[in-house]
Amino acid sequence: MKTPKICHCDEQRRSFIKTAGLLGLGAASATLLPAQRAEALLFGRKEYKVSKTRLAMGTYVNMTAIHPSKDEAEHAFGLAFAEIDRLNKLLSRYDADSPVTHLNQKGSLIKAPQEVLELVARSLYYHKQTSGAFDITVKPLIDLYKDNFSAGRKPTDIQIQAALNNVGTEHLHFGNGNISFSKSEMGITLDGIAKGYIVDRASEILAINGISNHLINAGGDIRTSGSAAKGKPWTIAVQDPAKNKQYPDVITMMNGAIATSGNYEVFYDNEKMFHHIIDSRTGYSPELSASVTVQAPTVMDADALSTSVFVMQPVAGINFINGQQGCACFVVEASGATHHSLGWKAG
DSSP states (O other): OOOOOOOOOHHHHHHHHHHSOOSSOOOOBOSOOOOSSEEEEEETTTEEEEEEEEEETTEEEEEEEEESOHHHHHHHHHHHHHHHHHHHHHHOSSSTTSHHHHHHHHSEETTOOHHHHHHHHHHHHHHHHTTTSSOGGGHHHHHHHHHHHHTTOOOOHHHHHHHHTTOOGGGEEEETTEEEESSTTOOOOOTTTHHHHHHHHHHHHHHHTTOOSEEEEETTEEEEESOOGGGOOEEEEOOOTTOSSOOSOEEEESSEEEEEEESSSSBSSTTOSSBSOOOTTTSSOOOSEEEEEEEESSHHHHHHHHHHHHHHOHHHHHHHHHTSTTOEEEEEETTSOEEEOTTOOOO
């Protein structure tokens, strides 16, 4: 099998990600170019490959469409990017005016926007399904890691235990359109699910506007629809956590979603023992996996599941995915060994 021609901007993107807060993380690769304008290539007489990349959600977001009219594709891109910006303002904990920020600061959110309610509800569903591996109340631990390492020190066991006292979905009250905390030091982060949700909505915008053949890549959170050029499936390479430019696997997709969670994009110590993925049940970052890539019907689900499997550890995570309809996963261990679920199919 030939290695796909995939453009990378890893060093530039990694530097950008570390300095800009982002909604979710990923490292699967597709056609990702650091451009700010649309580019179009003509295949035959009636098919354009139109691509546009811009910064959004703290990463590069690329949209590629196969369509007879480049003008129609570019118009749809504009609408989809506008939707991304709108949802990011609602769901980002880094935006000072977002409902999520208001909830974290005030401890309650009355008549929350529908999008926030949908994501919190889905997050609570996955918290239950994964026996706590997926937990949006982990924010106090994330803040502890960030603050301590910014000051040049590791968090102590005592500090971690204190932060854990403010973590737990049993302290989150959700109902009648309202969200509130029972502990004043609580907070939520939708980083592990919101970017996927936003990519799904952007894909819906493209489809509604007649762009049925498209791929959206938001820093590794990928949604594919229809076919690539000349009716072929989309080709996606799983990023190498070791950054050796070797792809652990390559897959092809028509309609579907894929997302990756890894310990190599945002980490606080050189040993990568402390990174952005934290097990809310222990207060520490899982150490056995380097990356987890999940295929699912939606990017939102792939996003949440990749984080969950990373927290669960390889064997338990793969067994869990084997029981999820329409899902598959590919795990790269910290040792470099790779494993996959029953449903994973390489390209």
